[in-house]
Each structure stands twice: as C-alpha cells, then as structure tokens.
Amino acid sequence: MIQRLLPFAVAALRRNLDLRYDRQRVLQSNIANAETPGFVAKDVQFEEVLRAAAHPTEQGPLRLTHPRHLPQTPPAVQDVQGRLVARPSGDVGRDLNTVSVDREMAHVTTNAMHYNASVDILGRLLASIRRTIQEGRQ
Numbered sequence: 001m002i003q004r005l006l007p008f009a010v011a012a013l014r015r016n017l018d019l020r021y022d023r024q025r026v027l028q029s030n031i032a033n034a035e036t037p038g039f040v041a042k043d044v045q046f047e048e049v050l051r052a053a054a055h056p057t058e059q060g061p062l063r064l065t066h067p068r069h070l071p072q073t074p075p076a077v078q079d080v081q082g083r084l085v086a087r088p089s090g091d092v093g094r095d096l097n098t099v100s101v102d103r104e105m106a107h108v109t110t111n112a113m114h115y116n117a118s119v120d121i122l123g124r125l126l127a128s129i130r131r132t133i134q135e136g137r138q
Contacts, residue, residue, distance in 0.1 A: 006129070012054050012077045013122040019046040019082045020115040026084065027108045030099050037095035041104065044082040053077045 023044040033039040054077060089098035 006125075008077065009125060010122070012050070013118050013125070015077050015080055016050060016118050017115065017122070019044065019050065019080070020111055020118065022082050023111050024108065024115070027104055027111060030104045031101060031108070034097070034099040034101050034104070037097060039097050039099060041087045041089060041099045043085055043087045043107070045085055046080060046082040049083075050077070050080045053080050 023046075026042050026044050030039075030041045087098070089100065089103075091100060092098050
C-alpha cells in the first residue's frame with residue numbers, strides 16, 4: 001500500500017508546485033500590466049481538477065443516469081493542466097483595465113503561502129524517506 005501512495009503523493013505535490021508556479025507568473029503579469037489600458041486580469045484555475053485527480057473515489061459533479069453512460073474519470077495527477085481564465089472584476093477603470101493591485105498582491109501572497117506549504121510537506125516526506133532508508137541500513 002505504502003509503495004503506491006508514496007509515488008502518488010510526490011507526483012501530486014510536484015504537480016501542485018508546477019501549477020502554483022504558473023499561477024504566480026500570471027499574477028505577476030497582472031501586476032505588471034496594472035496600467036495597461038484594456039488589460040484583463042487573468043488567473044490559472046486548477047484546484048478542483050487536481051483535487052478530483054487526487055481523490056478519484058469521490059463523486060464528481062456528474063453522475064451516471066443511464067447504465068450505458070461512460071463513467072467520469074478524472075485525469076491522472078501528472079496530467080492535470082491549469083486553465084488560464086479571465087478574472088471578472090466589478091471595478092473596471094476608465095481605461096477598461098480590470099487589475100486591482102491590492103487584490104493581485106493578496107492573490108500573490110496566498111499563492112506563495114500555498115506553494116511554500118507544499119514545499120514544506122514535500123521536504124518532510126522526502127526527509128522521512130531518507131530516515132527510513134538510513135535506519136534500514138543499520
């Protein structure tokens with residue numbers, strides 16, 4: 001059991017880090033374009049798809065209503081892709097720019113905290129593996 005969980009956990013954390021890095025770049029682009037007329041703030045959405053891939057036994061938003069329907073299967077964790085979307089904003093300026101620097105900085109901070117937490121979890125997992133290997137040698 002642990003032999004299957006360990007590579008899965010590492011793959012899920014790795015994919016989470018990759019997608020959070022992509023989001024960080026998009027959020028920084030939003031801030032860089034805060035004064036660009038007509039620029040629309042963007043975001044990378046991936047949490048729901050990654051969660052579904054990490055917990056494939058949970059019932060998704062779709063359900064089978066006929067025996068001949070194909071079951072909904074989430075993608076494998078390593079195949080989860082982020083989706084670049086325009087983030088709607090209620091405060092569009094005269095120049096039609098939807099970027100709020102304060103809101104973007106809050107998103108950057110939240111994303112960075114999630115990224116750092118994932119790095120910490122991955123580091124602890126790898127340290128635990130290292131300790132197990134070293135204890136096995138003795």
